Amino acid sequence: MKNSTPGHQAHHHFDDAERAAVYRNILARRDVRGQFLPDPVADDVLARILTAAHFAPSVGFMQPWSFVVIRNQHVKQRVHDAFTVANAEAVQMFEGKQREVYSGLRLQGILEAPVNLCITCDRDRAGPVVIGRTHIKAMDIYSTVCAVQNLWLAARAEGLGVGWVSIFRQSAIREILSLPERIIPIAYLCVGHVSHFLDQPELQTAGWRQRLPLDELVHFDGWGGDRPDGVVLRDALRRAQEDASRGIPPT
Numbered sequence: 001m002k003n004s005t006p007g008h009q010a011h012h013h014f015d016d017a018e019r020a021a022v023y024r025n026i027l028a029r030r031d032v033r034g035q036f037l038p039d040p041v042a043d044d045v046l047a048r049i050l051t052a053a054h055f056a057p058s059v060g061f062m063q064p065w066s067f068v069v070i071r072n073q074h075v076k077q078r079v080h081d082a083f084t085v086a087n088a089e090a091v092q093m094f095e096g097k098q099r100e101v102y103s104g105l106r107l108q109g110i111l112e113a114p115v116n117l118c119i120t121c122d123r124d125r126a127g128p129v130v131i132g133r134t135h136i137k138a139m140d141i142y143s144t145v146c147a148v149q150n151l152w153l154a155a156r157a158e159g160l161g162v163g164w165v166s167i168f169r170q171s172a173i174r175e176i177l178s179l180p181e182r183i184i185p186i187a188y189l190c191v192g193h194v195s196h197f198l199d200q201p202e203l204q205t206a207g208w209r210q211r212l213p214l215d216e217l218v219h220f221d222g223w224g225g226d227r228p229d230g231v232v233l234r235d236a237l238r239r240a241q242e243d244a245s246r247g248i249p250p251t
């Protein structure tokens, strides 16, 4: 039992500084649209964040992801054109004041980010029957999103900004990147060094939407359920969210 030797167990412990770094990473991650610098992303850094993505959990260890690395400005321009078409449609879907705010939002950094990444999902990667996916087929998609989040967090630790752009027709991305039928484009990401990271989500600062109170999103023993001792957890959640909102990792 190689994995249970005492030496190996010692690696299971995160000391206080490591634990704090994990939470700081989570709190400091941002969706970046407008702060990209033209500095190239070194291949060893790119390799590290892609490796972080590849070590994500996946249903039945399916590892359904692939990564299209886009550095060609012509390809980026075609993706940007697809965004422009979809964004013109999107703005019409909002009414009144929201439409006005939407029009002023910057929602992508496709051309400015030196690297664009498309993270895809191969729905047939492990054959028709996959452990854990026998009844809920979308589990491969969820697994791919786990890879996206791993990459996003690793990138933040490397000082790289990541912006997820999803205002496209999926068919446009599929065509531009020559994706085969069974390959689904899950995430289109703009990646690059940044001038700075913002403290809060841009949609929050723009007044579009505020972070919801976590204590109101927790239910006990079933939807809408509560319990007398539930107040203890709810109080702790309120305190933790207050600290997190100020960027303070838990102690």
Ligand SMILES: Cc1cc2c(cc1C)N(C[C@H](O)[C@H](O)[C@H](O)COP(=O)(O)O)c1[nH]c(=O)[nH]c(=O)c1N2
Binding pocket: 029, 030, 031, 032, 033, 106, 107, 108, 164, 165, 166, 167, 200, 201, 202, 203, 204
């Ligand atoms: C699946 C998905 C899809 C998108 C996003 C995120 C996710 C998870 N986000 C980013 C989103 O607006 C952002 O995460 C929230 O506003 C919260 O901000 P932070 O990520 O905490 O900075 C995003 N942002 C943007 O400017 N254009 C977009 O098309 C999208 N699409």
